Amino acid sequence: MSDVVLYEIDGPVATITLNRPDKLNALNTETVFELDKRVAQAAEDDNVKVVLIAANGRSFSAGFDINDEIEDGTETPLEWLPVLRRDSAVTMRIWSLPKPTIAVVQGYCLAGACEIAMACDMVVAADNAQFGEPEIQYGSGPVTLLMPFILGQKKTNELLFTGDKIGAEEALRLGLVNKVVPLEGLETAARELARRIAPTPLPILQLTKQALNRAYEAKGLRTAVNANIDISAIINGANTPEQQEFDKVAAEKGLKAALAWRDERYGAVKA
Template sequence: MSDVVLYESNGPIATITLNRPDKLNALNTEVVLELDKRFAEAGADDSIKVILLAAKGRAFSAGFDMNDEIEDGTETPLDWLPVLRRDCDLTMRVWSCPKPTIAVVQGYCLAGACEIAMACDLIVAADDAKFGEPEIQYGSGPVTLLMPFILGQKKTNELLFTGDKINAEEALSLGLINKIVPLEDLETAARELALRIAPTPLPILQLTKQALNRAYEAKGLRTAVNANIDISALINGANTPEQQAFDKVAAEKGLKAALAWRDERYKATTA
């Protein structure tokens, strides 16, 4: 059994834990498939009322693992479509999970991982948490595009055009997260919140979640998500000179060097 995602149940609470701390819990293919399996398992278990999504190490997750795409040679829109559909399906599996879900976030929560956290019903964050969707700086874009429904138009526009990150305090003020706690109290605070929810009968929790999700879906959330996948494939497969340069540096010197090259480009625009 894979150990990149851990699963534990304790009474009415299931905890699903990302376990690639040496890679900042980057979401590679194995992690995506295991997360999907574990959420399906917890969702189907009638002894479970609340699901915690946590992570080992100093970061919740840096997002989808770019090494996957570099190694697989994913380039054209047609190459990207099945990859993006798979990634989007995972986020919407979390969104559609029939039990209340709580993301437990420390450190970086970026890109596709930020979308998965937003797909959870609640987010408890450590005071060192940082959120963002920096995909535009890679010549990419958000796969699931939940942020407009969480933050509203103007702040979403700012974050997605710039790729900037926000700290826990700003995330709280924007309504992205529910509470901030000291890092050492994160696990306890998340479990306490889950225990506040757990006494409610499971059918009532399930129907309440269904009603809340339908309210967002009546605003067009699923239509927007489905429409975005095709555009994301076009963005990722645009093959701009900047994307080509990034891929060349990554192929010749490694992903870390490519990220440094990218960061230097964006520093130059703000100097």
């Protein structure tokens, strides 16, 4: 069995754990598949009332695995569309999971991983957590457009146009997270929150979640998410000179060199 996503039951609490710490829990195809399977498992288990989504290692996740995309040779919008639909479907399965979910975040929580955290009902963050969707700096776009509904228009515009990251305290101020705690107390704080929720009967939790989700979806959340997938496929397949150069550097010198090339371009602007 794959061990890239772990699953553990502790009484009424299920914990789904990303387990590629040596890769900053980057979301490759196998991880996405296993995460989807574990979320479905938690949804179907009537003994589970609360679901934690956590990660081993120093970061929650750096986002979708760029190496996967380079190796697959995904280029055109038509090639990107099924990939993005798959990735967004996993995030929206978490959004729709009929039980309260809590993201347990340390270190980097970027791109698709930030979307996973936003899809959870609550987020408990370590004080070293960093959130953001830097996809624009890769010539890409967000897969699951949840941020406007979480942060509002102006801050979302700023973060998605710049690709900047924000720290845990700013994320708390903006309403992206519920609680910030010292790194060493992260798991304890998340489990304490889960234990406060768990005494409520499961049907009541399920109906409450349904009501909350319907409120957001009445504002157009799901329509916006679905519409964005088509645009993201066009963005990813735009094949701009910068995208071509990033892929060329990655192919010739490796992903680390390509990221350094990207950071140099944006570093000059930020300086």
